[in-house]
Amino acid sequence: MAESPIMREVTLTLPMVADMEVAASKTATAMAAAMAMSSDKIDEVRMAVLEACINSFEHSGAEDRVVHITLSVLGNTEPEKLRIAIRDTGVGFRPEEVEEPRIEEKIKARRKRGWGLKIIKGLMDEVEIRSDESGTTIVMSKYRDKRGE
Amino acid sequence: MAESPIMREVTLTLPMVADMEVAASKTATAMAAAMAMSSDKIDEVRMAVLEACINSFEHSGAEDRVVHITLSVLGNTEPEKLRIAIRDTGVGFRPEEVEEPRIEEKIKARRKRGWGLKIIKGLMDEVEIRSDESGTTIVMSKYRDKRGE
Amino acid sequence: MTESLKVTLDRRDDLAIIYTEGYINNQGGEEIARVAFELIDSGEKRVLLNLKGTKIVNSIGISILIELIEKMLEIDGKLAFCCLTPTIEKTFQIMGLSQYAEIFADEPAAVAGMKG
Amino acid sequence: MTESLKVTLDRRDDLAIIYTEGYINNQGGEEIARVAFELIDSGEKRVLLNLKGTKIVNSIGISILIELIEKMLEIDGKLAFCCLTPTIEKTFQIMGLSQYAEIFADEPAAVAGMKG
Numbered sequence: 001m002a003e004s005p006i007m008r009e010v011t012l013t014l015p016m017v018a019d020m021e022v023a024a025s026k027t028a029t030a031m032a033a034a035m036a037m038s039s040d041k042i043d044e045v046r047m048a049v050l051e052a053c054i055n056s057f058e059h060s061g062a063e064d065r066v067v068h069i070t071l072s073v074l075g076n077t078e079p080e081k082l083r084i085a086i087r088d089t090g091v092g093f094r095p096e097e098v099e100e101p102r103i104e105e106k107i108k109a110r111r112k113r114g115w116g117l118k119i120i121k122g123l124m125d126e127v128e129i130r131s132d133e134s135g136t137t138i139v140m141s142k143y144r145d146k147r148g149e
Numbered sequence: 150m151a152e153s154p155i156m157r158e159v160t161l162t163l164p165m166v167a168d169m170e171v172a173a174s175k176t177a178t179a180m181a182a183a184m185a186m187s188s189d190k191i192d193e194v195r196m197a198v199l200e201a202c203i204n205s206f207e208h209s210g211a212e213d214r215v216v217h218i219t220l221s222v223l224g225n226t227e228p229e230k231l232r233i234a235i236r237d238t239g240v241g242f243r244p245e246e247v248e249e250p251r252i253e254e255k256i257k258a259r260r261k262r263g264w265g266l267k268i269i270k271g272l273m274d275e276v277e278i279r280s281d282e283s284g285t286t287i288v289m290s291k292y293r294d295k296r297g298e
Numbered sequence: 299m300t301e302s303l304k305v306t307l308d309r310r311d312d313l314a315i316i317y318t319e320g321y322i323n324n325q326g327g328e329e330i331a332r333v334a335f336e337l338i339d340s341g342e343k344r345v346l347l348n349l350k351g352t353k354i355v356n357s358i359g360i361s362i363l364i365e366l367i368e369k370m371l372e373i374d375g376k377l378a379f380c381c382l383t384p385t386i387e388k389t390f391q392i393m394g395l396s397q398y399a400e401i402f403a404d405e406p407a408a409v410a411g412m413k414g
Numbered sequence: 415m416t417e418s419l420k421v422t423l424d425r426r427d428d429l430a431i432i433y434t435e436g437y438i439n440n441q442g443g444e445e446i447a448r449v450a451f452e453l454i455d456s457g458e459k460r461v462l463l464n465l466k467g468t469k470i471v472n473s474i475g476i477s478i479l480i481e482l483i484e485k486m487l488e489i490d491g492k493l494a495f496c497c498l499t500p501t502i503e504k505t506f507q508i509m510g511l512s513q514y515a516e517i518f519a520d521e522p523a524a525v526a527g528m529k530g
């Protein structure tokens with residue numbers, strides 16, 4: 001099935017400063033609300049955006065200290081899905097080498113972190129990560145209406 | 150005298166949400182500090198950025214609800230000036246028709262506001278406003294080293 | 299400039315309730331841990347975290363709460379949560395936290411459930 | 415999510431001092447005005463605003479302070495400021511506020527200067 005066309009798109013470039021993830025998540029919330037998503041789904045999108053931004057802030061080491069966020073509403077006659085791409089020009093990483101966190105181990109481990117990507121995947125309907133030495137882009141989507149739920 | 154070349158440039162696109170002006174002003178502060186401006190001047194730049202952002206948030210009515218900020222460090226061998234352009238795609242206004250606020254009147258007036266542009270002009274070394282029906286851009290600069298002071 | 303997390307403590311006979319207000323990020327998590335570890339040091343074994351006033355958390359903040367869970371297992375105590383937003387509850391489920399810390403819908407249910 | 419302005423009041427025999435902590439924006443200005451108008455309503459005629467804990471203000475917040483100055487002129491009272499950052503002081507100069515409200519470097523100077 002071909003992807004639906006873009007009905008609306010907003011692009012932000014945000015400085016990596018403390019709490020900027022909260023501002024980013026607010027814009028996502030506003031877009032999701034405008035397409036009449038349920039409040040629970042809006043909140044899930046918000047949390048996923050928060051986590052993805054924090055990853056760029058913390059791990060990318062991007063020299064320009066900014067993160068690019070493109071929010072797109074896709075649909076034919078009506079909004080169907082919200083797609084959010086969060087991009088940095090940092091060092092990148094190999095997603096396939098990130099170990100899946102397990103609570104039984106984390107409880108005892110010294111490093112208790114490592115949950116961001118798992119949470120993003122759990123909260124969003126689709127998640128794709130592209131990363132190499134020129135940076136990282138995480139593209140994540142949420143459908144407005146239930147899909148296999 | 151021709152303008153010095155751009156040594157470094159950062160462009161942000163920020164959503165018009167509460168307190169975003171503070172985040173914008175922090176990025177300006179970081180750029181100014183990196184070019185070794187005095188702390189008093191940095192603080193003046195910060196306040197001017199705050200005011201210009203608030204104007205776009207409040208008055209532009211821009212449909213995309215974002216403000217574009219370009220921060221440029223200009224100089225030849227060393228950073229000489231910080232130029233900040235704050236742009237919105239809102240309704241615009243006629244700067245020449247804005248009445249200069251006077252404290253003697255404002256004390257008694259019902260509307261006590263109208264100080265933003267005056268403060269910006271007072272704190273920055275150069276200020277230029279371009280505005281028409283397609284939006285407003287305010288370009289303001291601060292020299293690192295004294296200039297006729 | 300972000301509002302820092304506010305933490306309030308209600309120490310009762312049989313358990314202590316920690317109320318949070320605001321964003322549980324790194325600093326917020328640290329603040330909760332500070333208060334909870336003080337309680338534990340003073341002999342408290344049952345701690346309820348009432349997150350009614352918290353609408354957003356991040357994974358760094360939650361990671362710090364895992365330290366608390368670890369400590370509670372060590373001393374054979376009980377840590378529980380109540381009044382989570384649906385997204386925070388879902389996040390805890392995704393992480394598997396609910397195996398180690400009970401989640402209650404509201405405070406009365408938590409207080410009753412943590413007895414005995 | 416921005417930290418809202420904290421306002422603390424020290425009511426003395428001969429004047430009241432309002433301390434601020436945080437960003438004086440719209441809401442911050444309103445909060446100062448609320449506290450100051452309450453003081454004025456209870457008969458206070460000398461109010462010192464100590465902005466030691468305030469590093470940023472915006473013109474909307476300051477506009478609200480102009481309402482306070484207006485009120486003080488009406489009741490023949492005194493409003494003064496102390497402990498301003500150089501930029502806030504410069505901003506007050508640009509606006510001409512200093513003609514209507516005295517600006518002191520520090521609190522002792524203000525307390526001495528507002529007597530009599």
Ligand SMILES: Nc1ncnc2c1ncn2[C@@H]1O[C@H](COP(=O)(O)OP(=O)(O)O)[C@@H](O)[C@H]1O
Binds near residue numbers: 058059088092098115
């Ligand atoms: N934008 C990014 N740039 C570089 N590395 C990243 C980025 N996002 C994630 N990573 C890598 O993936 C790991 C796992 O991330 P995550 O699951 O969010 O947990 P945490 O951030 O707590 O480590 C990080 O530790 C980091 O090594």
Ligand SMILES: Nc1ncnc2c1ncn2[C@@H]1O[C@H](COP(=O)(O)OP(=O)(O)O)[C@@H](O)[C@H]1O
Binds near residue numbers: 205209263264267
């Ligand atoms: N970005 C903008 N878009 C549209 N109008 C603007 C913009 N900036 C300033 N203005 C106009 O200029 C006027 C004066 O602005 P200013 O001096 O900052 O005071 P205030 O914002 O308190 O009114 C505003 O009331 C508004 O009409």
